[in-house]
Amino acid sequence: MKRGLSLAGVVLLAILVANTFALPLPAAEVRRLVLVAGNASPAVSLSQEEVRKLYLGVLVTKEGKTFLPLCNHADKLAYEIFMQKVVFMSGPVYERALMSRLVRAASSFRPPEYTTEKELLQALATTPNTLTYMWADKAEAAGLRIVMELWREKE
Amino acid sequence: MNHFLVRWTFVHGALRTLHVAMLIGLIAGPSLVNAQESNHDYLIFLDASAYHHSGTLVGDDLKRNEGEAKGTFLYSWQNDRYRFFAEAHVADEGEAELARLQWGWRLAPQTTAWVGRFHNPQGYWNTQYHHGAYLQTSISRPGIEQFDDMGGVIPSHFIGVQLDSTQPAGNEGSLRYEFGLGVSGELDEKGLESPLLVGPQGSAKTTASLRLAYMPSEAELDTFGVFLGQNRIPAKELDFREVRQTVAGIFANMYIKDLRLTGAVFFMRDELEDGTAGAGGFANAYLQAEYQLNPVWTPYVRAEGSHGDADDPYLMQFHDFVRARRLLGLRRDFGRKQALKVEYARSRIETDRYNDLAVQWSMVFP
Numbered sequence: 001m002k003r004g005l006s007l008a009g010v011v012l013l014a015i016l017v018a019n020t021f022a023l024p025l026p027a028a029e030v031r032r033l034v035l036v037a038g039n040a041s042p043a044v045s046l047s048q049e050e051v052r053k054l055y056l057g058v059l060v061t062k063e064g065k066t067f068l069p070l071c072n073h074a075d076k077l078a079y080e081i082f083m084q085k086v087v088f089m090s091g092p093v094y095e096r097a098l099m100s101r102l103v104r105a106a107s108s109f110r111p112p113e114y115t116t117e118k119e120l121l122q123a124l125a126t127t128p129n130t131l132t133y134m135w136a137d138k139a140e141a142a143g144l145r146i147v148m149e150l151w152r153e154k155e
Numbered sequence: 156m157n158h159f160l161v162r163w164t165f166v167h168g169a170l171r172t173l174h175v176a177m178l179i180g181l182i183a184g185p186s187l188v189n190a191q192e193s194n195h196d197y198l199i200f201l202d203a204s205a206y207h208h209s210g211t212l213v214g215d216d217l218k219r220n221e222g223e224a225k226g227t228f229l230y231s232w233q234n235d236r237y238r239f240f241a242e243a244h245v246a247d248e249g250e251a252e253l254a255r256l257q258w259g260w261r262l263a264p265q266t267t268a269w270v271g272r273f274h275n276p277q278g279y280w281n282t283q284y285h286h287g288a289y290l291q292t293s294i295s296r297p298g299i300e301q302f303d304d305m306g307g308v309i310p311s312h313f314i315g316v317q318l319d320s321t322q323p324a325g326n327e328g329s330l331r332y333e334f335g336l337g338v339s340g341e342l343d344e345k346g347l348e349s350p351l352l353v354g355p356q357g358s359a360k361t362t363a364s365l366r367l368a369y370m371p372s373e374a375e376l377d378t379f380g381v382f383l384g385q386n387r388i389p390a391k392e393l394d395f396r397e398v399r400q401t402v403a404g405i406f407a408n409m410y411i412k413d414l415r416l417t418g419a420v421f422f423m424r425d426e427l428e429d430g431t432a433g434a435g436g437f438a439n440a441y442l443q444a445e446y447q448l449n450p451v452w453t454p455y456v457r458a459e460g461s462h463g464d465a466d467d468p469y470l471m472q473f474h475d476f477v478r479a480r481r482l483l484g485l486r487r488d489f490g491r492k493q494a495l496k497v498e499y500a501r502s503r504i505e506t507d508r509y510n511d512l513a514v515q516w517s518m519v520f521p
Binding site: 049052053056059096097099100103104105113 | 488
């Protein structure tokens, strides 16, 4: 004998489905781009303007330490966000500006580029006074010291 | 006359000796200094261009289709006390040049005294990009900043000494000055030729330049400046003995959000010595506007023009000098530091006009 769904059963099923989708989901993690230092680097505070200068090849010295910025090319999204929100230039314009300074012999310094996370972390760990930018979760997972938050995704 | 010859022979010999001494010092320099904390960097620029010309000049002085490939290697080294800089340039037509070779002593962290072969700082484009085709948004250079061995009217290089320094100015800004003193190239029926560090030496006379550039913020790329220079250019197998050239001008490079404006104004005065042609002067200006649509696409336009150029006898030696030009182009950045550009230009040289359609691929490594 066939038995169809009763009206009450359909309503009950609808309520169940609605409740299932209405359940609060686990909070999506807000992405944060941070400036990090290796454990070989001293604890200092830098302004966002100073970070920008550093990455434009300007020498920034604090408490007797001259900082060496490292370019994180291992994470393309982090690089693009850093360019847009901190340096305020597109990647190609930024790179051409740095190279132009070198061509003019106005500066002999360009931040070294790292295309793999392993090499980047190694440079941070072994070279004093180095700084770089990366996602906060990656920095925490790698045990790096977060110097400052550079950008936070809108919730 | 004899006195002049003796004096000139002495000067010429002294210059050759200086060249040789410089070469030895410059090449041996980095290996002679004590091992200190130092850093070095290098860049390799490559580019290939194809041109299609049309207009009244085609067939006479201008080929309809042309192509060229070039490469530039640039090396920089420094420590707390010394700096070294070298730039070599090669082109597919067999042209090879040691464009720059500089040895510098840091007098202060931001002040360096250099000896060697330099880019002439009289202008903006010449020192900003020089042979780095990838660095400049456009394919062509403004006519007034054309390389001297390609029809340019201002010497592109000099050999001698240079002092440069960057000092704080105002709250956030900085002031950079470059003062150069040395010898520039010579002029013959083919045009100007910069002095060489190696190879046959031509005549050479003094050149002096001063350029001041103000940057309102070290964290910005905006620059405003002035330049002033005087070049004594010996003439070879021409109906005058020497040109005394005075160059003065202003330049600016500024960003308004995604719009970039670059321009310069030149005031030139040329005096021909020992000839009947006399003296004259002219003004030249260019303005380039670039708009970055996104990190990939950049359309651009440039206008160049001259005033009083018909009255300067010096310009009669430069039939290919571009006196006016209108151009538009499009640049596409792609891959790892590569660019593809296409450009259309309408130019005026003397009384003739011609059109160029150019395509260029360029890159830089690393």
